[in-house]
Amino acid sequence: MSDASLKDWLTRLERQHPVSIDLGLERVAEVACRMGLLDSPIAKRIITVAGTNGKGSTVAMLESLGRAHGLSTATYTSPHLLRYNERLRLDGVEAEDRLLVDGFERVEAARLAPEPVSLTYFEAGTLAAFWAIAQRRPELAILEVGLGGRLDAVNVIDPDVAVITTIAQDHAAFLGTDLEQIGREKAGIMRRMRPVVLGSERLPSSVRQVALAVGAGIHGLGEDFRHSDETGVEGSWAWEGRDGHGNPTTLMRLPDPQLPRDNAASALQALYLADVTLDNEACRRGFADVQLPGRMQWLGKWCLDVAHNPHAAHYLASRLAQRVPPARRIGLLGMLGDKDATGVVAALSPQVDGWVAVSLEGERARSASELAVLLESHGQAVLHQAPSPAAGAEWLMQVLDEEDEALVCGSFFTVAGVLEWFSMRRVDAAHEPASTARRKT
Structure with missing residues (x-):
């Protein structure tokens, strides 16, 4: 399919696997290994975001804040609204068709040799995006988990910082209705001895249990970091937390991003933990400039x-x-x-x-x-x-x-x-x- 268009590839991917969702990492990890994606980090810093709601807004704010601080960025999200290209953004710009097609061709070559491995539409798209990100190796890559966490294709990449936004019932056919079990699945993105940001004060106890079991450093909303309204300026708010060295720090006079404040606060803490030194004025620009179609x-x-x-x-x-x-x-x-x-x-x-x-x-x-x-x-x-x-x-x-x-x-x-x-x-x-x-x- 060397002359195939992006539309041709997407049509093919929709048809090549017997089911649209097939949770598990064995197949996608095998192809990722063949592509060399697990040999070295695809970016200097990697933040993975999981949760039932709030993932998209957290990713959008992480991207906007990173760019406001002069970092080169890559974001991978799903689903898209109008164009598949929305799923991969490089320095704030949607990926071009040619880059996505090149990624699909690399995935297909690795998938077929030495023995064929079946991939879903989402898995192939995820690996193609990771390949494209790795070609640039940006200073900050932000990855949104598609479904669940532990067995989601995105979880084949080890993050430097994990973020759990909220836990609620959704996708019951795949994740069930037990919030404790859903929490365990979402918490599967955590890594040993690496920090996790818990972005809600009402997470199931299983999330912390997994963090303790794997030895992840817990940073919880309302405990280790918090946000509060500021008096005198309508919509202005403040953030208190700790920087990457554990020192108490405060950011003031932040504008309302018109997105959930818990997610905004979590984004700030995640960036500090990813060894980004935050500047108050750059944070103001980042929140003022953030855009997320389809959310308020x-x-x-x-x-x-x-x-x-x-x-x-x-x-x-x-x-x-x-x-x-x-x-x-x-x-x-x-x-x-x-x-x-x-x-x-x-x-x-x-x-x-x-x-x-x-x-x-x-x-x-x-x-x-x-x-x-x-x-x-x-x-x-x-x-x-x-x-x-x-x-x-x-x-x-x-x-x-x-x-x-x-x-x-x-x-x-x-x-x-x-x-x-x-x-x-x-x-x-x-x-x-x-x-x-x-x-x-």
Whole structure:
């Protein structure tokens, strides 16, 4: 496939393994060894981030802070919203097709010799990204775990610092519903005698048990580092923790990154532990410049958030509750069939006046009619049902008044569909008006 395009490769990868998710490191580690990816570190510093929610925002803030301090960076994340290239960013720029194709060709050659090894779409993409990162060997690589932790393909690389953001129920078909067991799986990214940042004060006890068992250095939110609001400047906050040498340190007057503050504080602690000397002014720039599509992303009066489980939905609802209430807030909801739609609706319903239910495609899809029945069973008003996120957005655009807001949520697929609709329709999507950004008093 020497002349194959990126699209050709992605189509091939989707078809070549019998199942889309096949947890385990034996196959991916074998190919990584053949590629020489385990011979030496792929970057000067490596931070791996795992958790149920908050991984994407933590990675985005680590990247922005690293770049604000002049570091060369690479980030690997999943899934993507609109383009596969989003998964690999080098110095803040999405990877070009040619680099990704080169990576896939290297993976394929190693996969086939001396004896063929079967890889999933995600595993092949992960190894291709690691190969691309290793070609540059940046000063900071930030790797987001795709699913679980211990058996996720990303975990084939040893991190210098591990970060655990939150633990909640999601992907029950693969991780189960036992939070203690989920915690053990996420904690599998920890390494002996290397630091781990625990980015939530409500983690299952199993996470610390694993840390103690492997001898990882624990740095816990609320214990070893913390954040607090500052008086006098709205949205300003302070961070207290320890630098890489264990010395107490404080960062002041940090701007609100419009992302979870716990994750922002965890990013700072992780960078210190990765031997980055943080500068207060550079941290301010890093938080001011951070961008993460699909997380509290405002396009005019439309808010797009990929929240797809109750934990994420509760956070989203708490942020919406801080805003000046609009005349109406209409939710456009599309969810996969294996997600806890009841919990998501319960969390968001106090902030939503009516709903547009939309269908998603694929084997895990949930129809608009199924969502509508669920919404109405919880006393929610269903204003419309649509066959796709784009069709739902088109209908919603026609009925929104000037003082209304739209909330798009429930899945990466839902947000991606509406973002693509915005792009194709060429909707004039300015940033959130300052008049609606004020907090409740």
